[in-house]
Amino acid sequence: MVRDKFSKDNIDYVLLLVIVGLLVFSLIMITSIGVPKSIDLSKSKDILFPTCGVDGVDCYFLLKRHLARIGVGLIALLLGSKVPYRFWRKIAIPFFVAVFMLLVLIFIVGTRNNTAALSWINIYNNSFQPAEIAKLALIFYLASWLERKGPEIQDFKNGFVAFAVVAAIVVLPVVLQPDFGSTLIFTIIAGSLFFVAGGLKRHIALSLLVVFFLVLAVVPTKPYLKHRFISFFNPSIENCQPEPVTADGVRRNYCWQTEQSNIAIGSGGIFGKGLTQGIQKSYWLPQATDDFIFAASAEELGFIRIVFVVVAYMLIAYRGFMIAGAAGDAFGRLTATGITVWIVSQAFINIAVNTGLMPVTGVTLPFISYGGSSMASTLLAAGILLNISKQTTPHAYSIFRRRDRGTHTPQSRRYRRA
Secondary structure, eight states, rough: OOOOOOOOTOOHHHEEEEEHHHHHHHHHHHHHHHHHHHHHSSSSSTOOOTTTSSOOOOOOOOHHHHHHHHHHHHHHHHHHHHSSHHHHHHHHHHHHHHHHHHHHHHHHHOBBTTTSSSSEETTTTEEEHHHHHHHHHHHHHHHHHHHHHHGGGGGGGIIIIHHHHHHHHHHHHHTTTTTTHHHHHHHHHHHHHHHTTTOOOOHHHHHHHHHHHHHHHHHGGGHHHHHHHHHHHHHOOTTSSOOOOOSSSSSOOHHHHHHHHHHHHHHTTTTOSTTOSOOOOHHHOTTTTOOOOOOOHHHOOOOHHHHHHHHHHHHHHHHHHHHHBBBBBBHHHHHHHHHHHHHHHHHHHHHHHHSSOOOOOOOTTTTTTSOHHHHHHHHHHHHHHHHHHHTBBOOOOTTTOOGGSSSSOOOOHHHHHH
């Protein structure tokens, strides 16, 4: 019999090549976009007009750190691809507990790092964001928990309510930071796993309604979230006026990032200004190498080239869901689904923010943005997805068929021998 394209011991090389391609793209764009920030980070405070190579100014400071972070991430990718994915089911509970403790620890030793959210733990000259690894911990725990629940997930009390409580354990500390972007990602991951595991549509509709009212209740109590939403839905001159300088010396204009991002994308046009020729990255666009790297890249590359980044994430979605549909057991299927949904939803939320289709959320662009926690966690997740692709069964059920409205069971042995 002809071997299936998801054959045992053969990883999905298409998925691997797409990820490597995004990493190479990331290095190119950090080299091109990161010079202004590199100068700012490496210059002495007494230098008024720093230039590359003068008085220790390092124009490739960001690139060197980014290379190191990608190196750590590639080790995580290799680890994830080599360790059998069922190992993560064995440690799902202690891993979940450890990450939850880190999320709580943030409220004791955490820092804001010039942002509105208390999301980082600083270690020497580096910072670590527990919410990034918490996404993976949530996927492992929910995949394991939903596998054990089986058809019982359709019950309102023992299924839906119990699931909501489990998901809230991780989501609540992130909400309190408050980290709106990560909260949104957590909610999408949890909802998608509940759906694929066989959760009833009416329960999903109820959960969406509850989330909607929670957003209405929480947003007005957090000034920065309130102003972000107001400025997004009504970007009038009055709503976009800068606030007075706060106690921490910050003066916020909640329309500024979106406005400058739109200018960057618009000025890039069809063919772009060329590498290193972007203007917004130097003076106007905040976080050009982090949250807004898509806009900064679009200015230099133009629509024709930047659209390939969007296509790359669409390919990850396609290959990821194919791997999930061919997984040999429920845990593998749910884990592959969760990882795919995480990476792809975060990518398109970031792109939506960069193009002004969503309020600013503060999430990175997977495999591209400058950021150690995000790079390491997403590459580890990608490695686990590749490992699942090595151990799939031909002709397995599609995750979209949701047979018997419950968690799918593995294929029979005759299929595994195919």
